Amino acid sequence: MRRTVGQGFSPAALFVLAFALPIVVTAWTLAQVAWNRSASRGPIVLTEREIHVPRTSEDNSARRGWISWQYRRGEHGRIGRDALAALGFDMSVDAASPDAPRHYARMLPKDAWLALELRGPAFHALPAEARERGSRLVLVDISDSLQTLVDRYPDGSQYLITAAVVRVVWQDPLDGPPYVAAGIDRTAPRRLHISRDLASAVAGDRYRVSVVYGRRFEPWIVAASR
C-alpha cells in the first residue's frame, strides 16, 4: 500500500473514507429522523381501506404499508388545468387539440405536495360503489408549496399532507370531451414501515393505524390495533 492514487489520495485516507461512510450515513439519517420527529402533525387514523399491508412471506418478513386514495370524479371534482399550471406545467395546448396527446405525453412529472381528505365531503360525493369499498382518503388539493397546504388544511387528523410526484394526464373518455388532469405517479415515501412491535396488529384483514407526520413531513406509525 505504498502507491498513491491520483491527486494525493493515499490508500490510508481512502480506507478511512470507506470505514467512515457507513457510520456517517447512519448518524446523519438518525439526526434527520430525530429532527423530523421533534414535532408532529396528526395523528390521522387510517384503516385497512386506506393503508394496505401485504402479507409477509418466508423470504420477506418486512412489513410496509401502501397508502391508497381515490380521485374526485367529474369535471368539477378533478384537479385540472389551473392547479397544474400553478405547478409549472405548460398547459397552453387545449385538450381537444390534435397536438394535445403528444404535448402532454412528453412532459416530465414534477415534485409537489398533496392534501388527502379523510371521510370528508369529497368522500361523500363519490359514487356509492366507491364509498362502500374504496379508500376514504380523497385527493382534494395539490400545490408546490407545503406551507400553502398546511395553512389551508390545518387539521392533521382529517387531512393527510404528503410529498408526491405529479404528472399531467391527458384523457379522451368515450362519454365526454378530452381533458387534462393531475395524475399522481407516487407519494414520497411510497410505503410506511411497520415496526416489529406493531406488526401483529396489522397481520389480519381489519386494523387501524395511527400515522403522524413530522417536521420534514416524513411519517411514522405510532399505534396500530385490530
Next chain:
Amino acid sequence: MTKDEAQRRADRIRAFRAELQALSLEGIETLSDERAAAVAAHHDGLLRALAARFDIDRTDAGRRMSLGMRLASAFGAAALTAAIVSFFYRIWGGLSTPAQVALLAAAPLGALAAMVVASRRERTLYVASLCAIVACGAFVLQTVLLGNLFNVRGSPHVIAAWAAFGFAVSLPFRFVLPFGAAVGAAIAYAAALLIQAAGAPWQYFGSRLESVLVPAALAYPAWGIAPLELRPWMRGVTLTVALGALLGLSTFESPTALPLDAGAASVVYQIAAAAAAFVVVGHGLRTGRSEIVAIGAAFAGVFLLGRFVDWWWDWMPKYLFFLILAIVAIAAIWLLRRLRARLAEAA
C-alpha cells in the same frame, strides 16, 4: 510499472522464446550459445521478479487459470451479496429497530474489515476483491433500508455516497468492478442533479436520456485522472453509458430536451449516432485502445441493426434483409482492414 505492463512484458518474453525456438527448428541461426544463455538467464530473473511483485501469468495455462479465478471471484461476490440481501429481508421483520440499524451499519464495515484482512493474507487479491464487491452491495443495502425503516423521502445525494464508497474501496487495490460501479454511480448522480435542475424529480433521470448522455460524455475525457490500471475501465464505462443513452435517444421517440417534436429529435439523434459510431471506432483505432474499438463496433452494430429493422423489416423480403445485413458486415470488415493498414503505415 503496472500489473498490465508486467503481464505484457512476460507475454513478449514468452513469444520471443517461442519464436527463437521456431527459428532454430527451421535452421536459422540467431544468437550464439553464450548470448542465448545470457538472454535466457536475464529473462528468467525478470520473470521471477515480475511474478513475485505482480502475480503475473507466465504460461498460457496460468493465464486461463487467472481468468477462471477472476470469473469465479465475480460470481462469488454477486452470489454472496445476494445471500446477504436475502438474509436481511428474511430476518428483518423479527428485529427491533435498534438491531436493524446496527446490523445495517455492521454489514459494510464487516465486509471492509474482511477485505483488509484478505488483502494482507492473499497476494492475488481475489478474495479481497470479492469482499470489496460485497462491501459495496452492503453499503447500498444500508442506505436503502435505512430510508425504508424511517420512511425517509429520497435524495439524490445517496447516489453520491455510493460513488464515494465505491471509489474509496476500489482505488487502493485497483479493483475494477467496484471502480466501474462507482463511475456509473457518479454519472447517475450528475444525471439526477441535471434532471432536478430541469424541474423534474431526480428519480426520473432515466426518463430523459439527455440527462445521462451529457454527464457521461463530459466524464469520458477525464479518464486520465484515474490510476493507469483503471483507465481502460473508466473509458469503457463512460463510453458505454454515453453511447447507450445515444442509442436510446435515436431508437425511441421519447421526451426530449431539444426544441423539436419527438420524431424530429429522433432523426437528429440518429444522425448523431451514425457520426458517433465512426468517430468512436476511428478514435479507438488511432489510439490503439481495443476497448474503445470494441464498444464502438458493438454500438455501431446494434444501431445499424435497429435502423435496418425499423426501415425494412415490415416490407422487405426476409432473405433480402439478411443478405443486406451480411453485405454491410463484409463491407465493415473491409473498411476496418483498410483503416488498420493505413494506421500501420502511419506508425
